[in-house]
Amino acid sequence: MASVAYGAELPNTFGTARVGTQRAPGFEQIDSSLFKNFHIIEGQAISFRADAFNVFNFVSYDNPNSSINSANFGQITSSKSGPRTIQLAYTTRFSIPVSKGHGHNS
Numbered sequence: 616m617a618s619v620a621y622g623a624e625l626p627n628t629f630g631t632a633r634v635g636t637q638r639a640p641g642f643e644q645i646d647s648s649l650f651k652n653f654h655i656i657e658g659q660a661i662s663f664r665a666d667a668f669n670v671f672n673f674v675s676y677d678n679p680n681s682s683i684n685s686a687n688f689g690q691i692t693s694s695k696s697g698p699r700t701i702q703l704a705y706t707t708r709f710s711i712p713v714s715k716g717h718g719h720n721s
Contacts, residue, residue: 639677639678639679640675640676640677640678640691641675642675642695642696643673643675643696644668644669644673644675644696645669645670645671645673646666646667646668646669646670647666647667647670648664648665648666648667649664649665650662650663650664650665651663651664657712658709658710658711658712659707659708659709659710660707660708661705661706661707661708662704662705662706662708663703663704663705664703664704664705664706665701665702665703665704666701666702666703666704667699667700667701668697668699668700668701669696669697669698669699669700670699671699672698672699673696674694674696675694675695675696676691676693676694676695677691677692677693677694677695678691679691680692
């Protein structure tokens with residue numbers, strides 16, 4: 616008699632697989648940021664920033680379909696990771712110097 620990893624569920628149970636019998640692909644993603652601040656004159660500065668998500672465009676596959684009634688049972692049909700995304704930012708900062716008054720105490 617051949618044994619199988621999965622079978623039809625018995626009444627009042629949540630499946631026939633034991634804990635740890637399903638393996639899934641791992642997840643890998645590397646994100647990075649670069650930024651540079653420039654001080655122009657006193658009270659003014661600008662900043663440039665670049666953020667990259669999933670820099671090396673790794674594909675992290677989703678878990679296999681575990682629904683025994685599905686035509687895709689045991690197949691991986693999607694991925695967990697998104698595509699490489701890059702965003703750029705520029706900011707300008709102005710600050711007004713606060714003068715220190717010379718008050719007199721009477």
